[in-house]
Amino acid sequence: MEKLSIIKIGGNIIEDEASLNAFLKLFSNLEGKKILVHGGGKRATHIASKLGIESKMVNGRRITDAETLEVITMVYGGLVNKNVVAKLQAMGTDAIGLTGADINSIQSDKRPVKEIDFGFVGDVKKVANNSIDKLIKADFTPVFCAITHDGKGQLLNTNADTITSTIAVGMSELYDTSIYYCFELNGVLQDFDDKDSVIKHIDSKTYQQLLKDEVISDGMIPKLDNCFDALHNGVQKVHIGNTSMLTKENELFTTITL
Ligand SMILES: Nc1ncnc2c1ncn2[C@@H]1O[C@H](COP(=O)(O)OP(=O)(O)O)[C@@H](O)[C@H]1O
Ligand SMILES: CC(=O)N[C@@H](CCC(=O)OP(=O)(O)O)C(=O)O
Numbered sequence: 001m002e003k004l005s006i007i008k009i010g011g012n013i014i015e016d017e018a019s020l021n022a023f024l025k026l027f028s029n030l031e032g033k034k035i036l037v038h039g040g041g042k043r044a045t046h047i048a049s050k051l052g053i054e055s056k057m058v059n060g061r062r063i064t065d066a067e068t069l070e071v072i073t074m075v076y077g078g079l080v081n082k083n084v085v086a087k088l089q090a091m092g093t094d095a096i097g098l099t100g101a102d103i104n105s106i107q108s109d110k111r112p113v114k115e116i117d118f119g120f121v122g123d124v125k126k127v128a129n130n131s132i133d134k135l136i137k138a139d140f141t142p143v144f145c146a147i148t149h150d151g152k153g154q155l156l157n158t159n160a161d162t163i164t165s166t167i168a169v170g171m172s173e174l175y176d177t178s179i180y181y182c183f184e185l186n187g188v189l190q191d192f193d194d195k196d197s198v199i200k201h202i203d204s205k206t207y208q209q210l211l212k213d214e215v216i217s218d219g220m221i222p223k224l225d226n227c228f229d230a231l232h233n234g235v236q237k238v239h240i241g242n243t244s245m246l247t248k249e250n251e252l253f254t255t256i257t258l
Pocket of ligand 1: 009010011012039182183184185187188189190192215216217218219220223
């Protein structure tokens with residue numbers, strides 16, 4: 001099978017113009033078939049606050065009422081996505097920006113209300129791998145933002161890490177698929193105060209121990225859950241690290257296996 005890399009960039013990279021440009025240069029030069037997924041949670045929180053809208057997060061997920069959905073649609077689907085696409089075009093990569101509604105690429109169900117009502121948040125149901133593959137085969141580079149739809153006209157907010165793992169699972173029917181979660185740190189850290197204390201390898205067993213020892217917290221827990229979901233469902237390899245892990249020179253990052 002041909003190789004496909006799915007690369008996700010976190011909100012802190014997007015916030016820093018120099019880091020974003022450096023990452024996009026690496027991404028642009030990366031050989032082989034590739035898909036980019038971006039978040040932008042920080043930017044959404046910032047712009048919402050300028051509009052007088054308070055952001056509420058529960059378990060790392062944004063409570064998305066109708067007003068917040070308008071903000072995230074403008075920020076993820078517009079501002080961030082189109083800037084990234086324009087920068088990639090300037091670097092010679094024929095990028096196409098997408099939400100999950102475009103070419104019906106990612107359908108989701110509105111999250112059912114249990115203890116918490118997350119509002120317009122979607123849990124991914126179906127990835128149109130063959131439609132996405134048409135773009136890839138035509139030599140376009142898809143750039144996805146953190147928005148899906150329910151197929152009935154409703155846009156839904158969906159965490160970018162989850163979008164990454166579910167696209168990767170869908171595409172693994174067609175390609176030998178690897179995920180690269182790029183963020184501002186060098187990888188999953190043993191000691192949060194020592195930025196070089198990267199845990200080079202995590203498997204299901206060591207993950208349970210890390211949880212028990214409270215070495216990982218916050219956004220890292222759903223990120224790792226997404227990694228294991230992907231590995232259980234056909235994805236070959238998952239990596240977490242800073243953007244330079246996309247180069248052959250950097251060997252300091254975390255690899256996740258089952
Ligand atoms: N052991 C750990 N190593 C690295 N990051 C950790 C660890 N435990 C918690 N984290 C937190 O997880 C965050 C990454 O998750 P998240 O904010 O969802 O990422 P992203 O920037 O990719 O959206 C880091 O910024 C860090 O604050
Ligand atoms: C439902 C939900 O929480 N969606 C996320 C989507 C953005 C995202 O995931 O951005 P980062 O990768 O930059 O965190 C949010 O609105 O914050």
